[in-house]
Amino acid sequence: MSVTKERRAAASAPRRIWQMLRRALDVELRIYASIGRFVARRPAVPRGAFGFSYHRPVFTVLMIFIVLSAVEIPIIDLVVHRWPVVRIAMLVLGLWGVTWMFGLLCAYLMRPITVGPDGIRVRQGLELDVHLTWDDIASVARRKQVDEPKSPRIVEADGARTLALRMQDETDLVIALERPTVVRLPGHAPKGGDQEITAVRLWVDDPKGFLDEVRRYL
Template structure:
């Protein structure tokens, strides 16, 4: 069951082959996103539209990601020392360890190189390389501070203001964007319509100030 199905009460069944295909496509998108993030960071090319201001959202997960990166990096020479006399084991484990560290760094960089953006064309709400929602000003009704904390909540659920997409960081959001009209976006293999978007912003006051330059 997809997060979308879980949030709407629908329960479309996938065959085994469909599930495998979904997992393969999700893994491929994640892998491509990681390497694109490394590329953008090296070339200093964050995805911020021309004339817009970028706003980070990685602070809630920064500590845990750094810890995982450090532990993964320390683990490589330790494992290499243990299996040093068995090249047929050592080489695959070494490659896997290096890939794992690179992947974790790329995950962090996906947040850094794809910040939320506020500009003349509207708001871009993002979650790493996975989600990029374009909210044009003509579709935006209100933008407000709204702290929301929910554990194990689906990405999309029905709230009083309609179907809401929540881009949570450590289960939290602190901004609510309600829409004048539904906006269509992609979540994995699905195309969905949402009536509101919740997101987390590190610099909440700066974000709201940028929004007020476009919405009085």
Template structure:
């Protein structure tokens, strides 16, 4: 007789619960990253390896972030004035508004305190507090100027030079680092094996000059 229990489909609730748990972990990591960025900025501790040079990448989003920060800050007293007579509404909205401004400032500071780095040990490619890819020189095949503008593309995709991680700013990158051998890096809850990295650098010429001091 056929075991009917073995033919039952897996519980449909497991996948949504896993998705919710993954989103919760991502939100927690983002929150920790924001507060760590505030700490690093306050105590002037940018995350740049010893002997390395840091290179910013936030200029494409700087204006947008500043506008959001200013509008969020202006919104707090306006809303407070509107709901001033209802403390049970005013206090939660005031706390939420202050948290929102702090979060936006922390997001900007995550870019400022975690720049790309080029040093004796290799390249560190960053994207705020979310991504930190270590690329030792022995794994780097080439570094070249390569402007790429791509909208709605996955963070990791197949390109002619292999699996490529793209750290885009406003959908753009201007540097391509190809690797001698694949490198594993953590992206959120998972690890990805990549053959190349695309990234954006504000000072492209300075970045390439720093690279040439280590790669003839």
């Protein structure tokens, strides 16, 4: 039995590596796609829907990281300028880091949470995009909650499974679902992949405006 398990693990290892590489490539492509949307001023909002931002709690932190990453480039270049190979490698790495951080910020700006005729699209950063139709949704309510740092994304309590999409450990809205609903999260089990949930907690910068828009459909 143990030999069979070892063989299965060995066989699945290349597949896991391939999935990780493919995910990394997808994230990289989304970085540049987000920058493109930012330059073109075309946020990813479906026709007839309204977008709501959720970046306010992390905006300052991201800007600090971007500025610090940009400042590091000439400083490191000054230190390693005597070694051309190292200098070029550090320059490429530094520019890539700044581009990545800027692309992440653009993803927050250009991939808003949306409310529209087809339901609610709950988004966060580069990868997460959960579509909930109005038939899936029982209610939407304003409820601010602060969790402990590094709390799990899926919270299980009293038979319920809640997807908690926090910004700086906070959420300010809760979406209760009509029935247990399977959604796909970035990554693989147990934290990602297909997950059955009964509610979603999320952060929106304008919860009042979000609820006003929801009332048009629910």
